Amino acid sequence: MKKLFCIIGLTCAVWSLPAQETLSLDSCRALALANNKELLISHEKINAAHYQQKAAFTNFLPKISAAGGYMRTSRELSLLSDAQKSTLSGLGTSLGTPLQEAAQIISQIYPELSGPLSALGQSLTGALNNAGSAVVDAFRTDTRNMYAGALTLTQPLYMGGKIRAYNKITKYAEALARQQHDSGMQEVILSTDQAYWQVVSLANKKKLAEGYLKLLQKLESDIEKMKAEGIATKADVLSVKVKVNEAEMTLTKVDDGLTLSRMLLCQLCGLDLSSTFTLADEKEEDLSPAAVPTHDIDINAVYENRPEIRSLELANHIYQQKIKLTRADYLPSIALIGGYMATNPSVFNSFEKKFKGMWNVGVTVSLPIWHWGEGMYKVKSAKSEARIAQYQLQDAKEKIELQVNQTAFQVNEAAKKLTMAEKNLEKANENLRYATLGFEEGVIPASNVLEAHTAWLSAQSEKIDAQIDVKLTEVYLKKAMGQLAIGN
Template identity: 45%
Template structure:
């Protein structure tokens, strides 16, 4: 992946991470009632007991998205090494073969060249020319050129060269000296890209941990509600038996018995739904842990969290500078900002001179280094190449200005993300405090519902309450228990999500 292209992906991934909420992650543990009770019963056989930490570790080890992020970190590391290689000299080889239809001939026909002889009188070489034997004048041809008396014959074939098959090649060594700062900027850019990818990988790990926590506590919650549903069915079954006895004794009506039986049937339907929910929630947890979906997982926690009296209070104020430093998504955006600055330097380098040293060894067959010979021969050459941009109609300058604008956009995105994180922290802390308050109230309601049910059963036995009033007390008891379970789970998930928002979630 090109390091410049990576910046846009980093920004997109970090933005998605910032907008992820607890509701988004909790949606992974939303279930529907599509399985039968028999399937739920079969899932209990040979269940594997796993703690929350075990589920987290297994999910982090097997999660496909996390493995993809790890590979992206590895790829970013390779890109960083690729950018560093630009500092070092590059060695290249280029070679080729060419077939030519014709030979090369310097002359189009045989050549007759005049020759000279040494003249003692003039003490120099003079052309041998045809002279009139009487007058001694040089005889000239029709074109006015003197006619030589002696010539040297150069046949046309002597100056023909066989170039039908030509082999050539070169080994080139290039050492960059100054490339306008592009190499240094690309090295820093790829370094920031690798660090940003690591931050995104860590952020993905936190998302996985939170999703596992939500699925794990969902199973615990449904297990607790399953026990409540079983107890509720048992209470109604006992009430049906008592009302049946009263009907035989004539102190109850058939309508009383039917109303209890209708309530009992509804409770059995609810129990079936809870059983199905347990099976489906186990599937979701197994999938997050990287196990086959039919693996029966039994949470090691039988109760959904600690008592409200043992829970630590939620802080009302946080050091946001520390939060910003711990948030992996903000770190990724911070590295993207730094990479954007380097990207503008890369654009600036296109307007600066480039200087490089070049050394080469070229060879060919045939060669002309010592006459025409059909064999390999070559030579060394050393030089320098300087490129100075002069005029490109503002193209390079506008490219630089666009890169500067993009860098400013990333800074603004980082500032906006910090404001969003500030809002997340405040909302998460508020929700955690409210969840704790709700847990305290539901625990108080549990004690009152238990006492209300006990009093109702005693009054029913004494004939002071009707079956409908007893069922109302039982329904209130079930509702109080269910709300207490939901409040306990909400406390656990709010605490985990708050840790995630604060950047302190261990993974």
Template identity: 30%
Template sequence: MKMWITLAGLLIACALPAQEKLDLPKCRQMALENSKKLGIAGRQSAKATFDKKVYRANFFPKISGMGMYAYMQKDYSFTIDGGYLPTYVPDASGKLLPNLLLDAANRPVIGPDGNYVFRQYAFLPDINLSLGLDNAYTVGGVVEQPVYMGGKIRSAFRMASIGVEMAELNLKSVCAEVITETDEAYWQFLRLKELVVSAGKYKDVVAELVRSLTDAYQTGMASQNDLLKAQVKLNEAELLLQKAQNGEKLAEMNLCRVIGVDLGTLLQVKDSLYDGITPGVLSVDGSGVTARPEYGMLDRNIELKKNQTKLTRADFLPQLGISASYAWTDGISVNGEADGMASFMAMASLKVPVFHWGEGRNKTKAMKAEEEMSELQKEDMVRLMQLEEAKTRFNVEDAAARVRLTAKSLLQAKENLMVSKNRYEVGMESLTNYMEAQAQWQKAWSDWIDAKAELRVSETHYLRATGRLE
């Protein structure tokens, strides 16, 4: 029997949803670990780092290997025509002079074709050549080094470095966004949990009144009209409780989504909606919006535009590069004989733009205009961020004041409820007034819970607006 009880207990335990005990720091950590947005931002940061390494490689020489292979089935044959060649004889100084035929007057003889006639001719026979490419190949290496590219390499590398900085700032911004979403879901869940408690207490109070009126009606001490009024209020209280419970379940599922656990997980939180502003929230160290990652991204964007201007200008400046290569060639045969050959070659390349019909000047001016646009955009965005900072600070102050006032109203409503109940029990208060006191007490409690949740969320938004949401 005990074995079956144990087995049944295990089956019931396995059927229950998993439970998580959480507090706000743990929720934040889980949300950051499971955030897809943060994962994308992390990949972007890694990509920017690799891009920087790619552009850094342009400062160093590039070493390449090369090879070529050729095979021709038939040799290429051709003939260099021969013929008679004039002869030359040296004079007393050793200088070669044409060996011309002279007449009796010691003048060169001119032939029928109008050319000088030589005393002797050398005969050159025809030369037959055969060029073969049987398994011809070339192997070697090339070293290339840019010397001056108009600043293009330096500007591109600086832009890549700025890209890394912007990716890191974007990562911080996404972290703040994820933390804000987590805080909103967390405090909303706690808000609904407390609303369920208040709705349950309100239902209990109304249910007690209905039981009292039912007994009084059965003994003829209360009218049916009063009982029906109380029963209507009980129905409203039950509906209010059901809405609060459904809202709590949805808030719990939303928090599960944010922290990356199964939506059916039962969450147990350690915190509560406490009163008062968190110490140090409104203490600003003077940095203001400059501590926000968005502000840093605006700064980097201006610097990026400046380097884009330099990069555009570099296309229209002189460019100088050098290269050296060493190769071994073999397999080329002449008349069936082949001999390998090693060769070294060095080259320098200089490109100087001369006239492009104003293309370079106009492109540079266009990029300069974009640079000025980014500066104006920064000024506008900074004003918006300063406005957001002030707005969130006022929201925190208003929420703190609302917490104090709603807490005071709750005490007054609770006292009013006790007085109304005592007066109703001795017949000095009408049922309508008593039920109205109950409703006011429940509303004051709900307002107090809403105010506390709003204060916690307002604190998060203010910390994000001042760049202090870590």
């Protein structure tokens, strides 16, 4: 978050400058970090990994789900057969003949009861028929329109360690995304620094080329006058003119290279390619890079700072958890379940056209028994992948140690080259001064003066290259040590 606030603050400060603005190295870094699309993508990857971790944690918590449905059928379920329905509906009729025979016997014994018994028989027949029909209707299910709903709760109790392992994997994945983002930030800073110092180098070489051209033009003017006085020859004049043309061509090349380098820096910083700006270090007459200490480098501290090492360590942790995740697929799993289910028609009080339901609670256990060694093979495969990650980590540490030592050597070599370039420039300045005085006194030919000018230009250019090389090797060393950041 501190890095983010720093970037935002620097970006606002830069955009608040006028059109012809002066950009420092940190300003360019801040703009590049704020406008780099790869960093924006990696930032979204961090967000995605963060939410995946939150989603993984929810597996520890109970899950509640609801389900419902409706079904229309062409026929209803029947608890009675057609014969049973017919028998029950005609129950009175079936019993009518025995009842009439019984009534006739009773009427023969008691003639006075023949009338009432006949009426009673007819009444019983109708009543029994109605009662049988009522029983048939009572056994109707009317299941052509069926509704059902269920609410279920599931709480994992033991999943073989799968939930815990997956939760750790997502935590490591989020941390890994952050490390990759930091690594991308360092790459962007490195690219920005290279483009920045390239512009500074070419800007200084442009000033050098302009100064050299002015010296040659002055020499051309002087030698024209000397030719007019008969002191110099036409060959001297032509040789100076050739050098002037070469200086103009060099200035044109440097100017074109500077324009292209500015365009590259604009692209990295997210600025319009036609933007006009001045870099703070362009105004410096002498860059005077400070010496960078390269002794007593703690390689263990380097390992802690390098995002690549931290990323590989996190990847190693992830593969270790993947072993547990793979093994968990072949261990018992236990879960607590509970819920409520309701149906219409309901069968708790015969068949009723009402929603009625019941609660339920239970435990489910799943135990893999035999898979022909599939689990063992998969676990061994996961262990091999974990060992690969360990070897990659060891290899990266060895390469980083070599990179740090090589970069430290390059820093020392760049400092030596700068010292030599400064000495060469002192000699070239002295040589040019003597050659100019001798030429003005007429004791040194024009060719010697041109050689002195060429040597001076070469010495100046080498000094600029050496100063820029010191700056860049300092950046490379910080990158190798994992210390490259805004303000550092």
